Structures are given as structure tokens and as C-alpha cells.
Amino acid sequence: MASQQEFIERIQKSYSPKGEYIYLGAGMLDGTICADAKINLALKMMNRHGLIAGATGTGKTRTLQLIAEQLSNAGVPVFMLDVKGDLSGLNKPGESNANIEERVKALDIAFTPSGFPVELYSLSGKIGAQMRATISEFGPVLLGKILDLNDTQTGVLAAIFKYADDNKMALVDFNDLKKLLSYLSEGNGAQEIKDTYGKISSSTSGTILRKIVGLEQMGLSQMFGEKSFDIEDLFQKVDGKGLISLLNISDVQDQPSLYSTFLLSLLAEIFYNMPEVGDLDKPKLVFFFDEAHLLFKNSSKAFLDQIEQVIRLIRSKGIGVFFCTQAATDVPESVLGQLGNRVQHALRAFTPNDVDALRKTVKTYPASDFYQIDKVLTSLGTGEALITVLNDKGIPTEVAAVHLIPPTAVMGPMSESECKALMQSSDLYKKYQEIIDPISAYEILTQKIEDKLKADQAVAEAKEASAPRSNGRVEKSTFEKVMNATITRQIGREIVRGLFGMITGKKTSKKSGSFLGF
Structure with missing residues (x-):
């Protein structure tokens, strides 16, 4: 020794x-x-x-x-x-x-x-x-792990994120994610994604929603939102x-x-x-x-x-x-x-x-x-x-x-x-x-649904009354205004996701809220 x-x-x-x-x-x-x-x-x-x-x-x-x-x-x-x-x-x-x-x-x-x-x-x-982190920043893989989703459910979550990215919809908090999940699993939304992203079954969407609600009931929903860390x-x-x-x-x-x-x-x-x-x-x-x-x-x-x-x-x-x-x-x-x-x-x-x-x-x-x-x-x-x-x-x-x-x-x-x-x-x-509630998927989808209902109602009324169309200027819908707004264009550039499906761009603060910049 x-x-x-x-x-x-x-x-x-x-x-x-x-x-x-x-x-x-x-x-x-x-x-x-x-x-x-x-x-x-x-x-x-x-x-x-x-x-x-x-x-x-x-x-x-x-x-x-x-x-x-x-x-x-x-x-x-x-x-x-x-x-x-x-x-x-x-x-x-x-x-x-x-x-x-x-x-x-x-x-x-x-x-x-x-x-x-x-x-x-x-x-x-x-x-x-x-x-905090926004849902968009967090990505589907890590969120799926937190929600204890299986591979199939995590795959559906990834498709939802892909739809949000492609359609320039920021997912800030659980309200955004729940609204988008509901929209894409029924009605017009389900038809919209059927060919490109695949159909979301009611059982899968229901499971994901229940997991989200479970976290909300624990008082942990505030870990997703703005201002993000x-x-x-x-x-x-x-x-x-x-x-x-x-x-x-x-x-x-x-x-x-x-x-x-x-x-x-x-x-x-x-x-x-x-x-x-x-x-x-x-x-x-x-x-x-x-x-x-x-x-x-x-x-x-x-x-x-x-x-x-x-x-x-x-x-x-x-x-x-x-x-x-x-x-x-x-x-x-x-x-x-x-x-x-x-x-x-x-x-x-x-x-x-x-x-x-x-x-x-x-x-x-x-x-x-x-x-x-x-x-x-x-x-x-x-x-x-x-x-x-x-x-x-x-x-x-x-x-x-x-x-x-x-x-x-x-x-x-x-x-x-x-x-x-x-x-x-x-x-x-x-x-x-400070909690910020920016324009995100919830607001965009809510307005989109409302505009669709109004449009359908207008078509029905036009057919019923056989009224002539107005030659005046057509006012843009609120949804179109939101999608064309400067702040929306700033968050609407191409989104790149890397490891764990997380967004790889840096965040920048805007006067009207904190958004993702790419």
C-alpha cells in the first residue's frame, strides 16, 4: 500500500x-x-x-x-x-x-x-x-411527456402543432390548445385537415383534453403563457x-x-x-x-x-x-x-x-x-x-x-x-x-368560426330573399384583419422546430405583448 x-x-x-x-x-x-x-x-x-x-x-x-x-x-x-x-x-x-x-x-x-x-x-x-413558456415554444414532444401521452397521442399532438405552425397561429396557453384541438376534431376543422394532416379520433382528442384539464385542476396552467421566461x-x-x-x-x-x-x-x-x-x-x-x-x-x-x-x-x-x-x-x-x-x-x-x-x-x-x-x-x-x-x-x-x-x-x-x-x-x-393575453389561436379560431356562421347565414338569407348583391366595397372580416395585421405577420414567418419539437428562434418583446420572432 x-x-x-x-x-x-x-x-x-x-x-x-x-x-x-x-x-x-x-x-x-x-x-x-x-x-x-x-x-x-x-x-x-x-x-x-x-x-x-x-x-x-x-x-x-x-x-x-x-x-x-x-x-x-x-x-x-x-x-x-x-x-x-x-x-x-x-x-x-x-x-x-x-x-x-x-x-x-x-x-x-x-x-x-x-x-x-x-x-x-x-x-x-x-x-x-x-x-412560463408558451405552448408553441414548448413543442409537442415535451408537452406529450408532461401530459403522459402515448406515442399515438403524441403524434396527434405533433400534427396539431404542425397545423398551427402552417396557419400562423401562435399557441400561447392551454386555452389555445384546447380550442384548436376541439376545432380540428369535429365539424369543418376535421374536414379541413383530413387529407393533409389526417383525421383525429374523438377518443384521442378526448384523452388529450382530459389530460390538459387535469393539469389545470392542479393549478399548473399558469406555467404556460406570456410573459414567457x-x-x-x-x-x-x-x-x-x-x-x-x-x-x-x-x-x-x-x-x-x-x-x-x-x-x-x-x-x-x-x-x-x-x-x-x-x-x-x-x-x-x-x-x-x-x-x-x-x-x-x-x-x-x-x-x-x-x-x-x-x-x-x-x-x-x-x-x-x-x-x-x-x-x-x-x-x-x-x-x-x-x-x-x-x-x-x-x-x-x-x-x-x-x-x-x-x-x-x-x-x-x-x-x-x-x-x-x-x-x-x-x-x-x-x-x-x-x-x-x-x-x-x-x-x-x-x-x-x-x-x-x-x-x-x-x-x-x-x-x-x-x-x-x-x-x-x-x-x-x-x-x-405580468400576464399578457396576445392575439393567438383561441382568438383567431373563435373569429373564424363566427365569420363562417355569419357567412353561412348570409348565404341562406340571400337564397331565401333572392336579394341582389351590393356593388359597394366588401369589408374584410375580422379574421382577415387579424391575419393581415402587422403583429400577426411578425409571428407568421416560417417556423423551425428542432430537438423535442421546440421552436429554435429567439423571442422578442413587442409593445402589445411578448411574441415569438423568427
């Missing part, structure tokens, strides 16, 4: 980046904390993505917090999913206690309490600034520190497909709209995807292939993505292979499935001269992890069992009154409180 001095020298050589870095903790050997064996993660390698894994209660959330804190200090904005609402304490300086004092003494570091700029978001709008708001800095944006999902925890899919849509939008920047000294944004297993659960191969493509290509946009889950086996191999930085907390081996997961996880780590990795993974304590990252040259570092540093902000939630005060003082909270 290698000596402690050899271990320290190897760690120092492996974990000493030339540029800016974040400090994770000190290496451990045979249960001894070696303060000089410092474990650093180069900022320039954080767009090579990462994995933070471990059993419940092993300290994953606090690892997320300490990494987010140091990224913020380095001027790098962070986006995080706050599953239980207990990361909001990042806004306030922490307080020392006996456990922290013992930890910093062992690591030979100072504890300096610090708070960080935090923005609170939510999908319901009740516990943070409202995060502007991704530029994630890239802000405050007093030189990167903004930490927290999406609080404590009120929708029982809807995992909802928030995991919404996160993916946000990541895909960032991918579409951010320019290529190549390798930077530090990332432009780091995106932490907590409860990552929910994203991959029951997903089709085509869906997983598209996720893989986003993760593979988004690093060239200067974006780092870290998945957080219980076991490395929760992440498909095609995605796991792209995660260069690994922080593995303790694993348990209580069941045959646990043993199998442990065996597979061990195989994903480089061989070590200092550890039997399977034994280390089952013996790590809370706040300890097995780590390997990429060095400056993109080469995996030595595997090290690490005693992690403590976060410097509060390790827990803010009080309800503090959260309300933070929200009320936020410019972004005020920005997304």
Missing part, C-alpha cells in the same frame, strides 16, 4: 489546475484526512459536465450548495432545482457550530460566513417568480457574484415528469439560443439537474438520443450541466459517458439491486493505487465523497476519497416571511407577475 506522503504528492500533482478553480476538500487515506492533499476542480473544465450521486442522507444537497457558492464567488451564474425549498438559505450567511468547527480544523481552513445573490422561481408562481435572466451577476437561480418545486413534488421536463425544455432553449464560444476560462452558466433519474425514467430511445445530443453539444456554448441522483446507474450510459467530473457519495448495499448498482458504479471509476473502490463507496460518511474530475488537459485525475468543505451560507430554508420579502424586492418577480 502506498504511503501517505506518496498519496499527498500524487493528489497535489493531479489536482493543481493552472487557472481558476473551486476547492472541494481534502483527500483521505486509511481514514486520515490529509489537509495538504487539496482537491480542486478547474473552472475551465466545468463545461465538461458532471455527476453528483449518492444514497439519501449522504450530503448530496450540501455538495450542490458548496459548489454553487464557489461558482457564484467566481462570477459564474448558477441554476439549481430546489426540491424541498431548503436551498433558499444560500441568500444568508451561515453560522458556525461544533460540527463546522471540527470540519474546518481537520481541513486546516478558515470558515467565513457568506450570503449569495439568490432569485427564487416556481412553476406555480406562489413561491417565486413565475416561470427569458433565459438571459439566468446570466446575471450581482456585485460581481454570479446569480444563483433556484426553481422551488416543493409545491409540485408529486409531479416529477412536469418539473423534470420543464427543466429539460429550459436547457434545450439555452442550447438553441446561446452562441458558440468554444473553451472558456470559466463557464457562462452551470446548470444543476437534481432528481435526474426522473428525466430518464420511461423515456423512449429517440427522446434519450435527443437529450444526449443536447448534453454533448451544449458545452461548446460555455454551459456546464451537473446531474444529481442516487446512483450512476440512473443515468443512461450514453449520457454518463459525457460527464467528466464525478462526485460519488456513499452507496448502500442492502439489497441485490443495491449490490448490482455498486458493482456497476465501481466499473465507471479509473483504477486506484490507494483504494478498493467498492469498500470505500460503502464506508463513506456524511459529507464525504469519492471524487475524480478532469484536469487542465481533460485527463481524469486520481480517484480520491474526500472530506468536503462546509458551505458558508445557511444550510436550510429561509423563513416564509424572508422568502416573501425577497420576492417582493425582486425586479424579476415583478417582471413575470
